[in-house]
Amino acid sequence: MEGSQPQPHAFQVYLRLRPPIHQSTTTTANEDTSFLTVIPPIPTFPVDDEVDNETKTQVTIHPPSNHRSQKIETFSFTEVFDEACGQAAVFGKIVSPILEGVLKDGRDGLLATLGVTGSGKTHTILGNRQTRGMTQMSLDVIFRSLSDRISRLSESQMDQCNDADADIMDVDAFMTKVTSIVEPHQIPKPNTFPTKPSVESQVVQVSGPASIKYAILMSIYEVYNDKIFDLLAPSTTTRRKALLFKSTKSSGDRKVVTGLRKVMVTDLYEALQVLGVGQYQRSHGETGSNDKSSRSHCFISLELKKLKKSKLDGSTKIKESTFTIVDLAGSERARNAKTAGDRLAEGGHINKSLMFLGQCLEMSTTQSLSQPSKIPYRQSKLTELLFTNSYNPAAEPQIAAIVVTADPAGDFNATSQMLKYSALAKSSVNPRPPTVMSGRSVSGSSLFSHFSVASGVSGATEEYRPDSSMSAMSALSVLSSPRAMLSQDMVNMIAFLQRQLRQADEKIKEAEKRVEEANARCLEVEMQVREEVTTEMEQRIRMMEKKMLLRLQDQAEQEEVHVDRKLDILKRTLMETNDENDRARDLEIEEYVRELEAENNSLRNEVQALKRKRANGESPLKERSLNRLKF
Numbered sequence: 001m002e003g004s005q006p007q008p009h010a011f012q013v014y015l016r017l018r019p020p021i022h023q024s025t026t027t028t029a030n031e032d033t034s035f036l037t038v039i040p041p042i043p044t045f046p047v048d049d050e051v052d053n054e055t056k057t058q059v060t061i062h063p064p065s066n067h068r069s070q071k072i073e074t075f076s077f078t079e080v081f082d083e084a085c086g087q088a089a090v091f092g093k094i095v096s097p098i099l100e101g102v103l104k105d106g107r108d109g110l111l112a113t114l115g116v117t118g119s120g121k122t123h124t125i126l127g128n129r130q131t132r133g134m135t136q137m138s139l140d141v142i143f144r145s146l147s148d149r150i151s152r153l154s155e156s157q158m159d160q161c162n163d164a165d166a167d168i169m170d171v172d173a174f175m176t177k178v179t180s181i182v183e184p185h186q187i188p189k190p191n192t193f194p195t196k197p198s199v200e201s202q203v204v205q206v207s208g209p210a211s212i213k214y215a216i217l218m219s220i221y222e223v224y225n226d227k228i229f230d231l232l233a234p235s236t237t238t239r240r241k242a243l244l245f246k247s248t249k250s251s252g253d254r255k256v257v258t259g260l261r262k263v264m265v266t267d268l269y270e271a272l273q274v275l276g277v278g279q280y281q282r283s284h285g286e287t288g289s290n291d292k293s294s295r296s297h298c299f300i301s302l303e304l305k306k307l308k309k310s311k312l313d314g315s316t317k318i319k320e321s322t323f324t325i326v327d328l329a330g331s332e333r334a335r336n337a338k339t340a341g342d343r344l345a346e347g348g349h350i351n352k353s354l355m356f357l358g359q360c361l362e363m364s365t366t367q368s369l370s371q372p373s374k375i376p377y378r379q380s381k382l383t384e385l386l387f388t389n390s391y392n393p394a395a396e397p398q399i400a401a402i403v404v405t406a407d408p409a410g411d412f413n414a415t416s417q418m419l420k421y422s423a424l425a426k427s428s429v430n431p432r433p434p435t436v437m438s439g440r441s442v443s444g445s446s447l448f449s450h451f452s453v454a455s456g457v458s459g460a461t462e463e464y465r466p467d468s469s470m471s472a473m474s475a476l477s478v479l480s481s482p483r484a485m486l487s488q489d490m491v492n493m494i495a496f497l498q499r500q501l502r503q504a505d506e507k508i509k510e511a512e513k514r515v516e517e518a519n520a521r522c523l524e525v526e527m528q529v530r531e532e533v534t535t536e537m538e539q540r541i542r543m544m545e546k547k548m549l550l551r552l553q554d555q556a557e558q559e560e561v562h563v564d565r566k567l568d569i570l571k572r573t574l575m576e577t578n579d580e581n582d583r584a585r586d587l588e589i590e591e592y593v594r595e596l597e598a599e600n601n602s603l604r605n606e607v608q609a610l611k612r613k614r615a616n617g618e619s620p621l622k623e624r625s626l627n628r629l630k631f
């Protein structure tokens with residue numbers, strides 16, 4: 001499964017310890033000021049032939065007794081080089097494999113040193129008066145390996161491979177130009193560079209027909225206050241022009257430093273001349289921590305142009321590979337460095353860029369190389385320069401190594417901080433207070449002779465008892481004296497701890513399996529309960545529906561009876577109303593009839609009376625009354 005594979009890391013990260021140089025006047029020869037211990041390789045049980053039992057990969061740091069945290073931390077690296085390791089050993093283990101990749105496979109290579117100020121970064125990269133650094137040894141190996149294949153670029157070839165607006169120059173023209181600006185005596189002479197250690201045995205066999213040639217271009221630049229400056233283009237004015245880091249037409253997605261001066265060199269002597277100019281031009285300064293402290297991140301770039309002539313049309317195909325050597329400025333604490341003004345501002349820029357580098361390194365140990373977008377390397381010029389080409393998706397990733405340098409007797413806080421973000425893995429333990437074990441109290445002198453480990457989820461506790469008679473005090477002195485040789489007892493104890501860890505691991509896995517099974521069972525039960533609840537609910541709903549229907553029917557019937565009753569009342573009321581009306585009308589008619597009859601009677605009487613009067617010959621007035629009656 002892809003996710004479970006260990007992720008490839010952008011860098012191999014090595015740790016190199018600096019030997020003590022100046023014995024403090026207040027420190028006696030026996031007094032041990034070191035807070036750092038290299039853990040001897042743990043023998044594998046049973047002995048595994050494939051495991052390199054000589055390679056040291058871990059260190060522990062023990063805080064000074066007055067430090068607020070007494071946590072003992074362990075850091076893992078690709079390999080740890082102790083104080084006794086010289087330049088040749090470091091070169092052989094770290095740089096030789098990179099050079100093989102560059103010379104044989106045409107890959108890009110990167111070597112960088114990282115560490116607190118004064119921890120030995122520049123010493124590793126450039127050496128000192130007596131010893132060569134990785135740069136001189138690399139140049140020596142490159143020229144020895146390519147010897148009679150070294151060539152110069154023709155004008156047209158220069159145009160062909162100049163993708164970054166570079167100022168490509170022959171070394172003679174370059175030295176003439178430089179010495180017209182800089183006093184020649186100020187530039188370190190190549191013959192003052194040491195010749196030791198020798199690298200004759202490290203020569204890389206380059207295969208292919210002898211017609212394949214190589215041209216070598218050298219450029220040196222620095223990142224100072226987050227700006228890139230060319231160290232091979234000395235200026236007559238104090239104002240230097242910063243260079244751009246960008247992608248060009250021919251470089252595609254890959255970013256390159258544009259406008260750089262690139263000097264064509266054909267042998268070690270010429271290369272050392274160019275290196276001398278770069279070293280002279282680099283920003284240095286005196287600080288409280290280092291009297292010749294690097295105040296910038298210096299990049300030395302060696303471009304190998306592989307020239308292959310076509311037999312068909314005589315044109316030259318150019319394949320490029322670059323080996324970049326980086327001497328980073330050291331992180332520093334202003335209080336220790338006793339800096340002010342420009343130096344303080346430089347220190348701020350240095351620390352900031354190193355903080356970003358730390359973030360990128362930490363993330364690159366947890367991220368897959370296939371997810372480069374998640375590494376925040378665009379935060380500073382330094383991280384962009386270091387990481388952009390490591391993650392170049394268009395090309396094979398470069399072979400990259402970081403050498404973290406540390407002074408075991410230097411600044412504890414700064415060094416532990418540096419180890420924290422550069423280590424490939426880390427763990428820590430807090431010295432434990434007296435513990436109650438198996439019903440017995442373990443305290444004081446027996447704390448170290450009885451070592452307890454809670455094993456796995458069951459909480460069972462196993463005890464470690466040393467085979468030999470190592471006393472609590474001697475165990476204590478081993479733990480507090482990092483430089484002391486670790487006894488067989490300690491090795492046994494570590495092996496015992498490893499066994500315990502393995503057991504705990506197995507128990508954790510078993511417990512995880514059980515939790516998974518329990519989860520599955522829970523899920524099953526949950527499904528069953530859900531089904532039962534659903535069925536019961538459906539039954540209840542059906543019953544409720546039935547009840548509701550019956551109640552509605554009841555209601556409807558009652559309504560009907562109620563309405564019928566109302567209708568009856570209405571009918572009755574109507575009928576009663578009609579009867580009363582009829583009776584009233586009849587009475588009225590009767591009354592009217594009676595009135596009419598009365599009037600009739602009175603009229604009849606009047607007619608009788610008139611008739612009688614007429615018969616008796618009475619007046620016309622009386623006749624008129626008679627007419628009215630006729631009418």
Ligand SMILES: Nc1ncnc2c1ncn2[C@@H]1O[C@H](COP(=O)(O)OP(=O)(O)OP(=O)(O)O)[C@@H](O)[C@H]1O
Nearest residue numbers: 018117118119120121122123128290293294329330
């Ligand atoms: N492995 C070593 N063997 C011998 N001397 C060493 C070693 N490492 C460092 N030194 C010496 O320690 C001193 C400080 O080392 P160096 O200048 O390389 O530190 P640095 O990490 O580059 O510091 P800065 O970041 O301030 O430039 C120098 O005198 C150097 O020669």
